[in-house]
Amino acid sequence: MKLRLLAGVSALVAVAGLSACSSSGSDDGDPGSGGKTAIDVWLMRDSVSDAFQKEFEKGFEAAHPDIDVRVQVQEWDGIGEKVTAALASNDAPDVIETGNTQVAQLAQSGGLLDLSDKVDELGGKDWLKGLAEPGAWDGKQYGIPYYAANRVVIYRKDLFAKAGVDASAIKTREQWIAATRKLNKGAEQGIYLPGQNWYTLAGFVWDEGGDLATKSGDTWKGTLDTPEALRGMEFYQRLQALGKGPKDSDEAQPPQAEVMAKGQVAQVVSTPGGANVVLQNNPALKGKLGFFPIPGKTAATPGAVFIGGSDLVVPTVSQHHDAAYTFIKELTGDAWQKKLAVAMSYVPNKTTLASAVSGDPGAAAMAVGAPVGHATPNTPGWAAVEAKNPIKDYMTAVLAGGDPAREAKKASEAITSAMNSGS
CATH class of the missing domain: 3.40.190.10 (Periplasmic binding protein-like II)
Incomplete structure (x- = not known):
């Protein structure tokens, strides 16, 4: 996938009429x-x-x-x-x-x-x-x-030091919450997390043992309404509330690296390349950015990532x-x-x-989380989900005060319909 944004993959047109070959094909000199x-x-x-x-x-x-x-x-x-x-x-x-x-x-x-x-x-x-x-x-x-x-957490070393927060000690999600609350006392935002950063939500859902969709026989079904997935959304809601990120847009609107560059934002969740964009927009932050893996539920395992x-x-x-x-x-x-x-x-x-x-440092932080990483559901039908992406609408609805169970059920039904019609 395109790494700078880790964007979702667009639907591809199906190719028909191609016959399979053996991997023992011969090579003729050119x-x-x-x-x-x-x-x-x-x-x-x-x-x-x-x-x-x-x-x-x-x-x-x-x-x-x-x-x-x-x-x-x-x-x-x-x-x-x-x-x-x-x-x-x-x-x-x-x-x-x-x-x-x-x-x-x-x-x-x-x-x-x-x-x-x-x-x-x-x-x-x-x-x-x-x-x-x-x-x-x-x-x-x-x-x-x-x-x-x-994704990893990109953080401001200076703001962490000012708040007395040791990034290397953040190993669990609850420690992350506690540290972010502490950062809010001295920074403009302890974390900037937009409401529709659905890849980050997916990691929390996987941490809880849930998934975006599961397959039974030949049929896929959206599963954001399971207890496990709802717990993942509950944690996202808690973390997002500790910043001033918009509830109705993703990390590209506005570009979160630019938001971090302009203000006293202590953390963002991004690929490490986002740090380069921050520095391009604010060279004065050179040497002030660090990285740590997204924390897991326990210190024994890092957070799941896309x-x-x-x-x-x-x-x-x-x-x-x-x-x-x-x-x-x-x-x-x-x-x-x-x-x-x-x-x-x-x-x-x-x-x-x-x-x-x-x-x-950035790649090393990625490498910690990569072994527990996941991909989106492995089916051609997933492209139809990303085309309209009901997950984003679901997240905004919950963050705006909607009932999580009701909104998750609606989103799951939309995922089910899209995956099976797009297969």
Whole structure:
């Protein structure tokens, strides 16, 4: 997913008429590449830097002199339609980076190669579940986890010190509430949390053992009205009330990083990249921003988070399955994952690699929560939910004084209708 905003994925047009292929496809040399097998790779804007791309291509081709890699950087805007068209053509790239929650729609169409037989070889037992699970569809693995990002708490070190609050001591949600109340005595806002930050709500719901929707047989059902999900909303309500965030908009309206930059806001919930936006708007805060993982219900487990990020997939129509897999194996392997994480401040695709970002405060905070991260319900029908997003309306209604149980039931019914009509 697009990491800077971790935005929801737009609905993709279904691709029909594509037949599945075996992952043992043959690779013929490309005469235009001196007898090498030339593979085309689509990577998304900002997934790698120019320097990392050059380093990887040089290292990869030195290790695999029979493969010529041709990387094309794609823009996020309009990528859904572009990938759909590519999969339906006979001229698709050999490897595509796609948002982790997009894989189900692409796989359902028959447009992606089944890579289930490669999971063990790729160290799949250590993959982040929030990347691996949405990369699977109907019991088969189509998307190979590439990198991840998730929300953390960005805080003002100066305001915490002034209030006598030690961020490193905040390990539970109740400690977070207590600290935020204390911060309110000296800051304009102890926390800025807009009313429709539904990804943050989802984390609290997962903490309580609930979910946004569950599947029974072939039918999905919205579950915001369960006792577990209602407890998650109750905590969100308590935390949101400790700031002055609007009840009827999300973190982009107004941009919460700009709000933090302008005033005495002690905390926001964001991906670490939000700190860069704060500094762009207020350079005087350089050195004053810190990060800590979203706290959990108990100190033993960090708070659940929504995992955004990307998987790598191979189109069935690719003529170079073996070379494409070799590329994926290298880029998602331990050596290059460590380098990518350091270069781009991402969370590596495996829980065993978290130490690679120990020197990056923002990425290190993300890495703490990533192992308990989740993705949205793994079904093409979820795109229909995000198109209208009744979760946002539900949150605003509750924060404005509506009965939580009644509003949750309405939202759950809307989710059920959207998921099953959009499947």
